[in-house]
Amino acid sequence: MTTKSEIELKSFFIFNSSYDSKEGEEYNKVLYYYPSTDDINTQVNNVGLVEAIIKFTGNFKPSGPLNSLHTQKKRQLYYEPEPNYWMVITINLPYINKTKNDSTVVEYIEEDVHDTVYRAILKQAYCMYRLFSGTYSSTEQQHSITTLRSKLEHFFSAYLKTLNLTNCDILNVFAGIHFLPLDKQNFLNVQCFINALECNYPIIEYVSFLFNDSLIWSGIEPDDTQIIYQYLIGTLLPANIETELQGGSIPRNPSSPFASLHYGRFITGPLNLKTTNTIGKVPKIFLNNEANPAVYYFIVYRALNATICLFVNGDVDLTVDLFKELDEFMGSRLSSIASDIAEYCTRNIIPPSNSDTSPRFIYFNKLNLAYKSTVHLDNRQSGNVACNKELVQIMADMNSRKDLLSYAGETIVKTMNDYWVVGKVSNLREFYVALQHKNASLIDISGLLGKVFGDSLIMWEVYDLLAVLECANGIRPQNCINVAQDEVKKICDTELKGIFFHPM
């Protein structure tokens, strides 16, 4: 087989179908269009096609929104995040050149592009925009269409460059969060620290806490947590780690050997507190967009591998003094919490074995958005996967058809290369395993599965519970903590007898 071409972005545009436009002025509907090299006619035609499809399909009263258009060479996905505002992405399908009887035939591979995956990309693009700029309609109402156009232009021209369509897979559908399982002591340390912070500085409304790529605590709503997490892991932290590697993170007060070490520094905000007299760049973000939109300052502070996000009411004026005080308050405490967690992790969390034949799995729980993957070797969506890519595609196949399995079900398949893939759906949890045992039989596989599920699922269920309780905490932080801690303690003591804290 000859080499396969890659998935490419063909176009991306946003329009509002309710703007009435006279004949010849249809381009007024277009709010953003990529690539800008397409002339106005092409833009208007493409928008016109989408509008025709919206109208045509709407006549038949489908149960859900318009989702996608499949053609021989392309795929187009639709998303209507706010009434009448449509986002459209067009992708060129990958193809292979096949030689048949001396003539070359181009074969487009439709099945390699999952609607679910690329619609999730579209949705994420919207959520990311909304996080920084608010909803389309609010901008239009408070300012003007022109402002909306320039905001969209500003955001998406940069955002589209960071899209890596080739390596998108089932993880994009989940847009899950990686939680860090911790022992009681460390978890309570984090809790105490956050409570102290919130008590001392009432302007801080919410706090989120991460260690490396894993979330430990988040006080904001789950869907906001989801997008903030994507932003931190995908954009902000990787950029920052590069500066750290160039010698950014050194103890700030090495002069006094008796003071505890202080590694903290602001990632958003003033870069160097000693020399600066401005607060630097602090982004404003929009949270609670569904229910009650509000603007917050998004202050990110990092010490060692721990990252803390402070969401400060957007109406107050931030001063350099506030940052200095926060730095003083957080620096050494966060550094010591971070090193404790690091120590705990090296002791208790064994990295997944890297042998080729060990089962690889992806787990996702829709209730708390937790995911875990041993298929992917990093969280950076680099396409660095530990098993055959075809198997990951089969997992996405299963995921896209899971509605047909109803609330619970199990699928075991054997591929042409004698690999096995297992998908299990139950109570909004999804679990996919790739087994690279050649020559195994269905009986072997189900036996092995029993073992895999026995080993890991019990643990996962409890892990879920912990995370659910954490989410509950997030909504009413003040009164739930004790209850949650007690619950968790009870489970840990009675049910688990230590299994929960077993290596992952």
Place this chain on the structure above:
Amino acid sequence: MATNIEIEPGAALESALVTTESYENFQEMSSSLEEIKNSNFIPSTTDEYLDNCNNLDNDIHLNCSITSTNSKDEEYLQDEEWLSKSKHVFVLSSAGKPIYSRYGNEDRFASYFGIMQALVSFVQADDDSIRSIHAGDTKFVFLFKEPLILVAVSKTEECTLQLTAQLNYVFNQIASTLTLSRLVKIYEQRRNYDLRRLLTGVDRFIDNLLDFSENEPAFTLSAVQCLPLTSSIRDAISAAIIQSCSKIKNVVFGILLAKNQLITLVRMKKYYIHPHDLHLIFNLVQASESFKTVESCWAPICLPRFDSSGFLYGHVSYLAEDCQACLILLTVEGDAFSSLSEAKQRIVERLRRGSCLEAINESLASREESCMEVGFPELRHYIYKSKSTAQFYQPHISAPYSINSRRLVNIYKQAHYKLHCPTRPLKLLFERTPQDAILAWDTRGFELYAVLEPLIETSSAISTVGRLLNWIKKREDKLFHLNAPTF
């Protein structure tokens, strides 16, 4: 998964049917007629053709009201009943002229056809072709085969490829009444031609074909089911057909069928019939009431997979008052009606003498045993397809599917698609839902789809399937048509 069967049940060295992958290229058509046809063959003219059509089915006639207004267009879009249909199928010419709608009078929503044509041509202008649109539970599937556009609007769980295959059947049904070459020629001459003038009465065949392809696994599998008969009886029937037609020139196929099941198929040496063409013949017989009332019919039939450019002539008749099996003798000779009628009489006499008619009637009257009755308590239903002969067998549908057999057909359709997904085919699939479990297995020689109790242990599922294969092997002579007799 080891089984100790050496040859797959139902396998044979030679098959009368072309064996095929189901999602193959639809375009592929052969032209076998020229080879068989004598040089003095004269193609029928339009008038002759229309007469034939009327003879074939003069009991139905479509009343088309050509006058349509926009306000009437709207009626359908408001009509809950029309909108709630699970699958609409539309056929239009590439110029946007309505030809067929499964429900409702196509003249009354002509504007819809205009939009569909516009969508197709817009995408085509970009050097691309439209395949499908997905919105919620509804799929809009397009098939553009010059000179026709076919569209399915479906709320069923069938996948895009299966819907495309159904549209392809509809196209073939139209081609089968006109021949593809004529169809193309008509539109070359007049782009705005109203094809319905030539397709009077064909609506009913398309309606029936669509129902048929939704409910019969045969279409999904690209295979046919045989009426169970002992092999000696089947051989006797084949022999009767061969002997009776031996003197007649250019009989290409002799087909005997009953209740949508094949009894025997005799073919001319070197020529094979494609299952898709055979399905069209099954559909023709099923949809035509007139065959039952008339002693015998003479119908031009184009088999698009066999030769899309010309007609075969079919002598269609039911064997006897007391035996409702239908005999189709296909020839390239347009004037062989009387000689084939005589041949038919001889066939019936021979069958009567050999008491084959009783055997057929007995098999027709007896119900297939269900899985439970033959000792597979955990097996609810299954389909076994022998790949080398393009034939399949399924037992009687029992509880819990007797009332809702559509659900069972859906399970099979989905399993079949997953197994044959073009870029990622699978060898084996075992799927469990709260309602059922299915084990689908694709090997070199056969495909097996077994629907089991949802709580079955994997190991007992496998042993059940192993026993089942042995059970089928023992009965293969009866369940499958293993010889491929020739004239």
